[in-house]
Amino acid sequence: MAAAVESPPPLSVLMVASEAQPYAKTGGLADVVGALAPTLARLGHQVTVVLPHYHEIGPQSGDTTTRTVRLGPRSFDARLTVVAAEPGLRWVLVGCDGLYDRDGLYGDHAGDFADNATRFGLLARVALDWAERSTGLPDVIHAHDWQAGLVPVWLHTASGSLAEVPSLFTIHNLAYQGLFPTESLDTLGLPRELFSIDGLEFWGQISFLKGGLVFADGITTVSRTYAREILGMEQGEGLDGLLRHREAVLSGIPNGIDVEIWDPARDRFLPRGYSADDLSGKRAAKAELLARYGLPTDPPALARPLIGMVSRMVDQKGLDLIRDAKPRLDALDATFTIVGSGADHYEEMWRARAAERPDRVGVVVGFDESLAHLVEAGADLFLMPSRYEPCGLNQMYSMRYGTVPVVRATGGLADTVTPYDAASGSGTGFVFDAYSADAMVDAIEAALDVFRQPERWRTIQRAGMRQDFSWDVSAAAYVQRYRDVIERRQAAGTAGGAPQGV
Ligand code: ADP
Numbered sequence: 001m002a003a004a005v006e007s008p009p010p011l012s013v014l015m016v017a018s019e020a021q022p023y024a025k026t027g028g029l030a031d032v033v034g035a036l037a038p039t040l041a042r043l044g045h046q047v048t049v050v051l052p053h054y055h056e057i058g059p060q061s062g063d064t065t066t067r068t069v070r071l072g073p074r075s076f077d078a079r080l081t082v083v084a085a086e087p088g089l090r091w092v093l094v095g096c097d098g099l100y101d102r103d104g105l106y107g108d109h110a111g112d113f114a115d116n117a118t119r120f121g122l123l124a125r126v127a128l129d130w131a132e133r134s135t136g137l138p139d140v141i142h143a144h145d146w147q148a149g150l151v152p153v154w155l156h157t158a159s160g161s162l163a164e165v166p167s168l169f170t171i172h173n174l175a176y177q178g179l180f181p182t183e184s185l186d187t188l189g190l191p192r193e194l195f196s197i198d199g200l201e202f203w204g205q206i207s208f209l210k211g212g213l214v215f216a217d218g219i220t221t222v223s224r225t226y227a228r229e230i231l232g233m234e235q236g237e238g239l240d241g242l243l244r245h246r247e248a249v250l251s252g253i254p255n256g257i258d259v260e261i262w263d264p265a266r267d268r269f270l271p272r273g274y275s276a277d278d279l280s281g282k283r284a285a286k287a288e289l290l291a292r293y294g295l296p297t298d299p300p301a302l303a304r305p306l307i308g309m310v311s312r313m314v315d316q317k318g319l320d321l322i323r324d325a326k327p328r329l330d331a332l333d334a335t336f337t338i339v340g341s342g343a344d345h346y347e348e349m350w351r352a353r354a355a356e357r358p359d360r361v362g363v364v365v366g367f368d369e370s371l372a373h374l375v376e377a378g379a380d381l382f383l384m385p386s387r388y389e390p391c392g393l394n395q396m397y398s399m400r401y402g403t404v405p406v407v408r409a410t411g412g413l414a415d416t417v418t419p420y421d422a423a424s425g426s427g428t429g430f431v432f433d434a435y436s437a438d439a440m441v442d443a444i445e446a447a448l449d450v451f452r453q454p455e456r457w458r459t460i461q462r463a464g465m466r467q468d469f470s471w472d473v474s475a476a477a478y479v480q481r482y483r484d485v486i487e488r489r490q491a492a493g494t495a496g497g498a499p500q501g502v
């Protein structure tokens, strides 16, 4: 008889993040935290996510307590609302008068909020206060992006049992670093010694992100290719040296997607559900999408290829290629539907295009969840010409919706989209390498050429729709990383076991 294999005990995980579905979202971080946390809970782990109680979240029912938390010279009354979402998962929403109760998560049109060091420093402090004072210390703390970068720093400077808790830090985007003037050290109550090359110092400022990278026990990022790319100068954002130094504890775990929220068969934002076997609901989505944008819906318009984008309008997303490609894009026999917001000049660029070609270009500037789903479903092609892309979710959503992605071969886009091969007819999308307007339009033209061959096109659509991007595999990889950092800590012994600086 085979001996019973003992499965390792479930873990108690405390996550700290600045956005998460279903509460607050500006980009993919929210999708990831909002899907990873419940997946871990369903795998049997105890997960608590600490998140700011932003104004847009509104009142939530749950147990509420107030805690006075010190941050440098000041004390803050933090109001914690604990929402028990499902077995094994609870949310701790952190409210604080004057800090999170305003419009916007990180800033407004005038730029980043001036008090972001305090807002996210407090988030980290409250999370650690929770870890210490609630029911037992967690096995591991998982901090996401710069907004949670001080969590590993304070674990490093902590005394007592809190100092023994290991941390994992996930980079969703290395370009956003949380840089603040040196004086913030005092505001945050961080020791001055941390202002060194081995600590938080980054070109004369302090960097929350660097704090996370230096002091976490393990580091992950959101695709394997991006994990490699950030070790080089081109994509290292000035932190590649540090990342190379920490390479032994750095790994890439690809993002999954929430296959319940993003399911063409049951999507509440679509006129009708559809599947790979019956794509008629996709045609209905296309008609509705064109109508929502006020574009023509006559038979020639319905037959014309429709190119969609759902994107933050920032340099990362390759919008300068779209600017430079204008003459060639204008010459395509295609329609565009775009939803996004971001830099004023890119918003303006799209508005101008829509004004110039009202029958061919539809643009909605803003954040609109329902439209994002409709674009994913109703478009024929989905365009992501990113300059860099840590993982990217929209290309996976589009494949699941039978919408063929045209992407640049970078980061997670390179990992998730298999280039179409004309000889065999295999592949899930169209991929270009060079960061140039011509390379992008060449790829779009190649896609349009196959679009005009319906049998071949269907094969690509179906290949994309068959991909499994669900979270299970990646959530298991996170659990493994949690166990790694726990073991590493145990092996190093509790005293002095915290990682050293560079
Ligand atoms: P990033 O996090 O860099 O913005 P991702 O592809 O990982 O890129 O994730 C973006 C997420 O944000 C997706 O869920 C996408 O649908 C959503 N999104 C981006 N812009 C908008 C918008 N204007 N309206 C609605 N959803 C948007």
Ligand code: GLC
Pocket (backbone or CB within 6 Å): 027, 028, 029, 032, 172, 173, 222, 255, 389, 390, 391, 392, 393, 412
């Ligand atoms: C970041 C990245 C994006 C990634 C998302 C979630 O915003 O820009 O590529 O998919 O985080 O990890």
